[in-house]
Amino acid sequence: MAALLPNLSAAQSQPLSIGAFFRQEFNTYQWTWTVDWSRAMPGGARFAGTEYFASSLLALAGGADRWKDDQRLTAQWRLPLGTRVQALTGARIYRYWDRQSGLLNDYSTQQAFVGFEVRPAPHFFLRGEAGPKRDKRFSQKDWGPGWQFLGEIRALPWLEYEQDASVFWQRDRLGPRQNEDLRFLYRLGRVFQPGVADTLDVRWDHNRRDNYMSPKLDLENFAESVLAASNKLHYALNETWRAVWRTEFRQSRVEVRQIESGQVVQRRRRNESDFRNLGRLVGESDRWRGFVELSYRSAATRYRLPVAEQRTPFSSRLAFVAPDNQTRFLALSSRLAGMLSAKDSVTFGAQVSRLQYDTPDTSNFDDHDEFRLDGFFAWKHYLTANLNVALRAGVGLYHLVYIFGERSADNNWNRVVRLSPSVELRPTRGTRLLHRFEVLANYIDYDFEQELEGTRSFVFRRFLAEDSLQIGRDRRYGLLAVLRLQTEENGRLYWDEFAERPLTERVARRVRLLVRRRLGVRSRLDFGFAYYERRERRFKRRSSGAPYLKEPVGTFISRGPIVAFVFWNSSGSSVQLFAQRQKVSPVAGPVYFANTIELAVHWNL
Secondary structure, X not given: OHHHOOOOOOOOOOOEEEEXXXXXXXXXXXXXXXXXXXXXXXXXXXXXXXXXXXXXEEOOHHHOOEXXXXXXXXXXXXXXXOOOEEEEEEXXXXXXXXXXXXXXXXXXXXXXXXXXXXXXXXXXXXXEXXXXXXXXXXXXXXXXXXXXXXXXXXXXXXXXXXEEEEEEEEEEEEOXXXXXXXXXXXXXXXXXXXXXXXXXXXXXXXXXXXXXXXXXXXXXXXXXXXXXXXXXXXXXXXXXXXXXXXXXXXEEEEEEEEEXXXXXXXXXXXXXXXXXXXXXXXXXXXXXXXXXXXEEEEEEEEEEOOHHHOOOXXXXXXXXXXXXXXXXXXXXXXXXXXXXXXXEEEEEEEEEEEEEEEOOOOOOOOOEEEEEEEEEEEEEEEOOOOEEEEEEEEEEEEEEEEOOHHHHHHOEEEEEEEEEEEEEEOOOOOOEEEEEEEEEEEEEEEOOHHXXXXXXXXXXXXXXXXXXXXXXXXOOEEEEEEEEEEEEEEEEEEOOOOEEEEEEXXXXXXXXXXXXXXXXXXXXXXXXXXXXXXXXXXXXXXXXXXXXXXXXXXXXXXXXXEEEEEEEOOOOOEEEEEEEEEEEEOOOOXXXXXXXXXXXXXXXX
């Protein structure tokens, strides 16, 4: 859809902006409505309101339709009390209703508030608000006060440094439940000389959420604290080379408690730490640019889970069922792109990495090491100003090794080879003809194949040929045609002999034809046809003659018309429509019809 709309300059803010979106794909329907309204009022006051409503339908057989709704409505009035102070008042309404996920997570919230905004000095900003709040979950309606405070310092000089800082505190007291967000951010930076700068960031977060777990109103308390710090240094070595060094540290603690009758009956904790270092050397000149990068990451996760609570009914998101673990990742990567001549450009890239995953649990055998090697190459040559040829190639080598013998049968090598040449012709403005081919081979070879009853190693091959033609892109009439042929083959692999036993073959053909018609200066209509066919065959051994016989498995066919329309104006308003109706002949079963419809409207008044 987004590709249908031309690039528009950013529209000026409008007093009223309305948006609507609809999508249907097979048996799934989605609706979204948005309204943004801003209006100046007498006395310098201003009103701003937003409405967001999203609804989705999962249509099932037998009329058992499943709906999900999400609505958020806010309204706020601002009244200036001086050049630096504004009074605030408003309300917020949230509602969530879900019959698709099967989870009991419906809620509705309403809040009214009054507050202020103060800018006592150019570098300082304060905002605060408070008011009553009502929250409903299951059959319980909780009332209580809610408030939030934000303080910011922007670009405050200190000696030769510059500081940014912010504090945010939000809290709700809703009967037996309390929700809280507390966040502190601090940044200290300095430019020592052109091209040399250092920045230090520190962040601390504390979050708490109390939620009902069931209609019995048992509480689940979630509390998380996060401390993070990072330092980034830029250093210009000369006009061509510069270095970047970044260090990051993050430590978090999560505790989940179940509360019954005001008493904590079960709890579990998770502690995480993450340490990262990255060094990059960047070079750039008039004809080339590139970098070399070395990165290292170490992460650890520790759980505090009493044995008696291994099967407690905590939320699935907070079950903490994974074992304690530590991960280390080391990578060396590089990239170089430039012009060999006035007609030739090349790009090289490579990465070598090693991943180590360890668990202290002696009953867990997931400990493993993984070695990865990736490389790619791209070359483009201009035969004329309107004709060029290109070649892209890539290789990948991955080795997975499990440390314990209990899982050593899963040790394997994964090899990927990709080659893709193309020819592009642009004879006139708005006309483009592209021929593209691609060959991909993926070999997965298990180290201890001979110890297993069956062969697990396999090979996957794919060949792709695609032609696309675009005519009259900027004219009154245009044409877009795409023809695509793709063949795939799966088979068992015998790496030592580099032999294969083919198992299945798939051949897919795709045709897409669109005629484009401009309707004036600011609208366009596209109409056409799409056809897709996929045939699958299975290889069967023969006792004599050719070694294999190809047995048809089935054919899948989808075809139907396409219509697309787009309109836009200078104020940023737009209407976009895409509709496709497909007649589907599946491999097995009766023929059916499937619709895909997208309608997006954005209007500024």
